[in-house]
Amino acid sequence: MSRHRDRSEASALTHRLEALNKARELGEGRLSADVLAEVYQVLERASTRRSLSSEHTVVGFFGATGSGKSSLFNAVSGTSAAVVGARRPTTADPLAAVWGPAGSEELLDWLDVPRRIHPVDSAGESEPDAGLILLDLPDFDSTAAEHRRIVERMAGMVDVLVWVLDPQKYADAALHHGFLRRLAADGAVTTVVLNQIDRLSPADQEAVTASLCSVLAQDGLGDVDVLPVSARTGAGLTRLRRRIADVAQSRQAATARLTLEVGRAARSLGEAAGTSDAAGISDSGRRRLGRELAEAARVDAVAQAVAGSYRREAVKRTGWPLTRWLVRLRPDPLRRLNLGRSDVRPELNRTSLPAAGPPERARLDSAVRTFADEAAAGASDPWRAAIRAAARRGRQDLEEELDGAVARTELHSGRLAWWWPVFGVLQWLGLLAALAGAVWLAVPAVLGYLQLPVPDVPRTQGFPVPTLLLAGGLLLGIVLALAARPLAAAGARARAGAARRRLQASVADVADAVIVRPVQAELLVLGEFTECVRRARG
Numbered sequence: 001m002s003r004h005r006d007r008s009e010a011s012a013l014t015h016r017l018e019a020l021n022k023a024r025e026l027g028e029g030r031l032s033a034d035v036l037a038e039v040y041q042v043l044e045r046a047s048t049r050r051s052l053s054s055e056h057t058v059v060g061f062f063g064a065t066g067s068g069k070s071s072l073f074n075a076v077s078g079t080s081a082a083v084v085g086a087r088r089p090t091t092a093d094p095l096a097a098v099w100g101p102a103g104s105e106e107l108l109d110w111l112d113v114p115r116r117i118h119p120v121d122s123a124g125e126s127e128p129d130a131g132l133i134l135l136d137l138p139d140f141d142s143t144a145a146e147h148r149r150i151v152e153r154m155a156g157m158v159d160v161l162v163w164v165l166d167p168q169k170y171a172d173a174a175l176h177h178g179f180l181r182r183l184a185a186d187g188a189v190t191t192v193v194l195n196q197i198d199r200l201s202p203a204d205q206e207a208v209t210a211s212l213c214s215v216l217a218q219d220g221l222g223d224v225d226v227l228p229v230s231a232r233t234g235a236g237l238t239r240l241r242r243r244i245a246d247v248a249q250s251r252q253a254a255t256a257r258l259t260l261e262v263g264r265a266a267r268s269l270g271e272a273a274g275t276s277d278a279a280g281i282s283d284s285g286r287r288r289l290g291r292e293l294a295e296a297a298r299v300d301a302v303a304q305a306v307a308g309s310y311r312r313e314a315v316k317r318t319g320w321p322l323t324r325w326l327v328r329l330r331p332d333p334l335r336r337l338n339l340g341r342s343d344v345r346p347e348l349n350r351t352s353l354p355a356a357g358p359p360e361r362a363r364l365d366s367a368v369r370t371f372a373d374e375a376a377a378g379a380s381d382p383w384r385a386a387i388r389a390a391a392r393r394g395r396q397d398l399e400e401e402l403d404g405a406v407a408r409t410e411l412h413s414g415r416l417a418w419w420w421p422v423f424g425v426l427q428w429l430g431l432l433a434a435l436a437g438a439v440w441l442a443v444p445a446v447l448g449y450l451q452l453p454v455p456d457v458p459r460t461q462g463f464p465v466p467t468l469l470l471a472g473g474l475l476l477g478i479v480l481a482l483a484a485r486p487l488a489a490a491g492a493r494a495r496a497g498a499a500r501r502r503l504q505a506s507v508a509d510v511a512d513a514v515i516v517r518p519v520q521a522e523l524l525v526l527g528e529f530t531e532c533v534r535r536a537r538g
């Protein structure tokens, strides 16, 4: 049962550690480096502690000078290994009493505890407490900075903290408001020992214990047990030994402490990240971005050029044959933009649209920023910055991407309209008829001049046929030219409309690839981060 709980708690911790690590990775480059470094430390410590003996529980005695840490260490371990009553800070090295030594070496190396003793209990075996490492530590309020540093480090590394207080100094402000309060917030302190109760009368013992409990409650340690003991008389020592042995035998303290640490790190990471309720990408925001980008890509100008090119081509192919060459004097508006050419590989093509000036660029900047800001609305500062940065990265290549997209868009500028060849042939027929009529009319004049007999011209309905040919041919040319105008206008409109739609689609693709998707990816990261922090908090 307990084994089973061990395993499930350990695997819960594994999941939370994984979630915390994932959150840390996602926060990289997005959140404050300090917070991430702290989280990294917790992760590293947790993974190292877990890779070391899970059979051992590390219990440290913490407290002020003269509270009786060393005396209690000796009493609990049944040795006299620790120096009692050292007036000045002596050695900084913590001292370890190890029960069940197998596998403890690496753990003690990692804790950096070089001095180790292996006590045996009165029955000559170490089994009852197997897997316990008890530490006598330097004084928390030592005058030597090195000692304080060691205590500080150990407080973060041991599995269980036992606070040793004495009746004189138990309410010491420095102790409570510094160290203890911070550790209390982590839930890391499991036991508080009030030593030297032999110095108090039984009535005072109760009063002091009650007073101590209320002081601890103020520090958020209301749930913590207070054990009154005396290292000198041995009062309460059995309870203290049993308490420590129980904690060690359950083998859960290490996991419990790490779980608390992970929870704390996840909370601080979550606080650093702030709220994650980003508004996300709306359809209207996306459409507005598309419109602005189409504007920047000069889709209208290109569509107008498509219309102009169509009209020019229509005149070239359907105009009166004798004057249609005049249209060649005007350049093709599409060619002027370097568009609609079949001789250039489209993927290499660039338009000759005028480059964006400062106002156009500013407008594009603002369109991209507005889009990102809208998507990020509601999220906290670091995430808003990350979302904006994703959009800004896309902004860098935007002009070039848009130009390339316009250049690649199929404009169908070379495509023939159905009526062009029809009108073209009719124009030639009209012209030929008019020429034939003119020549025929000229024949009698030439024959008359040469004094040759002039044949009668044939007539229909009283009109001479050559005259009809001439007039009809010219009239046909005029009618065709008039009829071609509305056709050319309608065709130009249709082709420009189709080109505009295709251009807008190309621009929308660019907007998607360069701006929308990176922003979307960032929003996904944000969602995933939040989920990981939630899982890491447990």
Ligand SMILES: Nc1nc2c(ncn2[C@@H]2O[C@H](COP(=O)(O)OP(=O)(O)O)[C@@H](O)[C@H]2O)c(=O)[nH]1
Binding pocket: 063, 064, 065, 066, 067, 068, 069, 070, 071, 072, 083, 084, 085, 086, 139, 195, 196, 197, 198, 199, 229, 230, 231, 232, 233
């Ligand atoms: N009266 C009394 N004195 C104690 C008790 N425990 C320790 N002392 C004395 O308090 C002094 C400091 O003890 P020590 O174990 O070195 O405290 P440390 O500085 O916390 O390691 C020594 O003179 C001890 O003899 C106790 O339970 N009762």
Ligand SMILES: [Mg+2]
Binding pocket: 069, 070, 071, 083, 084, 085, 086, 137
């Ligand atoms: Mg000591």
